[in-house]
Amino acid sequence: MQYISAIVPPLVMAIGFGFLVRAIIRTQGGDQKGKEDAAADALAAAAASAPRTAE
Template identity: 55%
Template sequence: MDYVSALLPPVVMAAFFIALVVTIVKSQGGANKAKEDAAVDAALSRAESARQSQP
């Protein structure tokens, strides 16, 4: 039974990591891509204008 308690944490962490990677891959592109790109472009333009306005 010691081997079960030794293997359980890495197996659980691996399962969560795989689920995280699958979620990230599924959220790339599609309908959300234009909205995400617009948000990044807006943030970059705000940062650029703030940088240019400082002396």
């Protein structure tokens, strides 16, 4: 039974990683692409216009 307890955590992590990759791929492009691009552009513009402090 030790082999089961040894294989379960990596198996669970592999399945979870597969779902994560699937979610990332499914959210790229499509109907959400314009909204994502607009949000990224807004963040870039905000970062560019933020005052910089010398450290």
